[in-house]
Amino acid sequence: GIQVEQSPPDLILQEGANSTLRCNFSDSVNNLQWFHQNPWGQLINLFYIPSGTKQNGRLSATTVATERYSLLYISSSQTTDSGVYFCAVRDRSGTASKLTFGTGTRLQVTL
């Protein structure tokens, strides 16, 4: 099956700093989503971004499908950004169902 690797695995930032999280995948995809898992365990959908660039407030994401990676940018980080960030993909050969999640990036934003 498709492999999804995220980097870095852990990241500590001071409040106000910017960061870039990366998601690499091993095969062509037609669905890529970014999720934030907050400290209470809830999974929140940030972006559906199979290709191109999207922005939502301080967050933006870019997927370069031909090169099999996606980037999540967090600007002016806040303590509420802490948690684990997952990307999840569905490969082109897959059925209309399953998303494969990446290994996650654990982000801690400190004061």
Next chain:
Amino acid sequence: EPEVTQTPSHQVTQMGQEVILRCVPISNHLYFYWYRQILGQKVEFLVSFYNNEISEKSEIFDDQFSVERPDGSNFTLKIRSTKLEDSAMYFCASRKSLLSEKLFFGSGTQLSVL
């Protein structure tokens, strides 16, 4: 904003007991899913459900697992005889349609098998 609702938030059970995890997907959504996350690990797909039948399941989803949509609003996951390794956070998710790819997750049920 509509959301996926899961109950209970925490469930503790003895090994060998049956558990039923409940979910109310977003009302106009057609595709339903269960995922799980063992502590500290990534989120894993269990099963997808559409038009009152399973459309895909993973290797994890063996004969001990079953899903049901008993009425127009609830979507349940049953584990017949729980094992220690079933301890995990179980997430329900829903999606509006085949053309709408965005997946919405509930807040999860933390299952602890003792």
